[in-house]
Amino acid sequence: MSKKMPPTPMLDQLESGPWPSFVTGLKRLAEDGDKPSAKIMQGLLGQLEHSYQTRKGYWKGGTVGVFGYGAGVIARFSEQAAQFPESAEFHTLRIMPAPGFFYDTKTLRQMCDIWEEHGSGLIALHGQSGDIMFQGCRTEQVQPAWDKLNAMGFDMGGAGAGVRTAASCVGPARCEQACYDTLAAHRAIINDFTDDIHRPSLPYKMKFKFSGCANDCANATQRADVAILGTWKDDMQVDQKEVQAKVKQLGRKEFINQVIRMCPTQALGLNDDDTLDVDNKSCVRCMHCINVCTKALKPGKEKGICVLVGGKRTLKIGDLMGTVLIPFMKLETEEDFEKLVELAHNMLDFFADNALEHERTGEMIERIGLVNYLEGLGLELDVNMINQPRTNSYVRTDGWDEEARKWAERKTSAAE
Ligand code: HEM
Ligand code: SF4
Ligand code: SF4
Known part of the structure; x- marks a missing residue:
């Protein structure tokens, strides 16, 4: 153990509970021999203990970057640098994750080696942003660390008022419930929005997240401005013997x-013979029964995506969940993917032109009304564009007969 471990009586208490404590992890890194990363962590523990004693935070922001990028490095400078010089600069590099969070162990070891050489050794896999958070780097080490991570094939994530790092669930790679290829969709969107990720120029952040079904393991509906969820159109598949x-x-x-x-x-x-009767017209594809009866029930065969818009945490107004924008579209052929990317561009352009400073898409829609948003995107109004199943906050009954006639006409012509 290094001799320079600071005394941490208050932090030690956090290790006394029944659950693993982050303090134990920080100490493990701080006690890791004479590595420069261990020294940084000793400083960090010292400052954290000091913070607990005084009940004050001592981190301030700033601007630190790498060549060619306007985002991705989150600068943190200590106001207690004189007392804890080893962790005076504790910047974070946001690195975009692999779709579905797939890594091999060689990649992970390489990342750890790079971060022990250039940073504090502290890596959060993954942050709420979806990024791999390489935390704790001195200013002069940011560029060399980034060059090595970049040489591994990784790219900087989003920060600030731009397109943010996307995240996807494991999807068809390992999950039987996946209704589309989340990994391919994630990649298609990211590859097309690289510029908006690296050089923020929007009114505020914009996030895309991908889940293969309504279980929404990527938490897209709650936190992404554009949530892409897998769903199906026909009847769910039922194996009555398994039921x-x-x-x-x-x-x-x-x-x-x-x-x-x-x-x-x-x-x-x-039914009386213990088989299941499914009213598929009433089913809203919530996944509950399928989750409970994994062998007996499966999503239908006509699979595709549902696009929701406007999810976000509290900001100008309270938390919002995504509202259905595209109830169903297929995502199989190259043209389907192109259609999705085009829709995403339209959404981004409209946001860039119409949102106020520091306003998320969901707040903009609340302010201008969904109808105007749809008109801006050139989308037809549809009764399936819902905020919550069975409680549609956007329903207006003036001009109902005329709108119902138009809707019926559209459905008939689509079916022809
Ligand atoms: C001026 C000081 C700081 C400010 C204003 C700040 C602010 C933030 C904000 C706004 C987020 C994003 C939360 C989100 O994604 O919803 C964040 C994430 C995070 N910060 Fe800080 N932070 C500061 C200092 C630090 C320091 C010193 C550390 C580590 C020692 C740290 C560790 C983290 C981690 C691990 C996350 C990721 C959480 C996650 O995405 O799951 N922060 N911070
Ligand atoms: S969201 Fe659905 S498809 Fe994706 S991992 Fe979760 S259960 Fe599987
Ligand atoms: S539990 Fe969910 S998926 Fe199952 S029938 Fe009801 S709405 Fe459909």
Whole structure:
């Protein structure tokens, strides 16, 4: 153990609870021999303890960057540099993750080596932003660390008022529920928006996230301005023998409690012979019954995506979940992907032209109205553009008959 470990009586208390503590991780790095990274972490622990003692934070921002990029390095300077000089500069590099968060161990080891050489050794895999957070770097080490990460094939993530780093669920690579190729969609969007990620020039941030089904493992609906979720259009696939086996396993009462009664739209019924009756027209593709009965139930065969717009955490107005913008589109052929990228560009352009400073897409839509947003994007109004299933906050009943006639006409001509 290094002799220079600062005393940390208050931080030590955080290790006494039943759960693993981040303090243990910080100490492990700080005790890692005579490495420069260990010294940085000793300084950090010292300052953190000091912060706990005084109940004050001592980090301030600033501007640090790498050549060619206007974003991706989050600068942090200590106001206690005289007392803790080793961690006086503690910048973070945001590095974009691999789609679906796939890495091999060689890649991870290489990342650790680079960060022990140039930074503090502290890596968050992954931050809420979706990035790999390489935390704790002195200003003069930022460029050399970045050059090595870049040479591995990785790119800088988004920060500031631009397109942010995207994130995708593991999708078809490992998950049977995936209704589209989340990894390919993630890549298609990122490759087309690289400039907007690296050089922020929007009113505020804009995020794209990709989940293969409504389980939304990428938390896209809550946090992404543009959430792309997998769904299906036809009937869900039911293996009635497996349904019967599941009923037997759980017992009728539990099956009814866990599956039938939990369906948000009462679309399920249990037949007398313990097979399942699915009212597919009422099913809103929430995934609940499929999650419980993984062998018996699957998404339908006509798979595709649903695009939601406007999710975000609290800002000018409170938290917003995404509103359905495109109820269903296929995402299989090259043209389908091009259509998605074109839609994303239209959304970004409209946001760039119409949002106020420091306003997210969801807030802009609340301010100008969904109808105007749709008009701006050249999209036809559709009853499936919902905020929450069965409680459509955007319904207006003036001119109802005329709008209903137009909608019916559109449906008929689409079917022809
Ligand atoms: C001036 C001081 C600081 C400010 C204003 C600040 C602000 C922020 C903000 C706004 C985020 C983004 C949260 C989000 O993605 O929703 C963030 C993330 C984060 N910060 Fe800080 N931060 C500061 C200092 C630090 C320091 C010194 C550390 C580490 C020692 C740190 C560690 C992190 C981590 C790990 C995240 C990622 C969390 C996540 O994405 O899951 N921050 N910070
Ligand atoms: S969102 Fe759906 S497809 Fe993606 S990992 Fe989760 S369950 Fe699987
Ligand atoms: S997917 Fe959800 S809405 Fe559809 S039948 Fe199952 S529980 Fe009901």
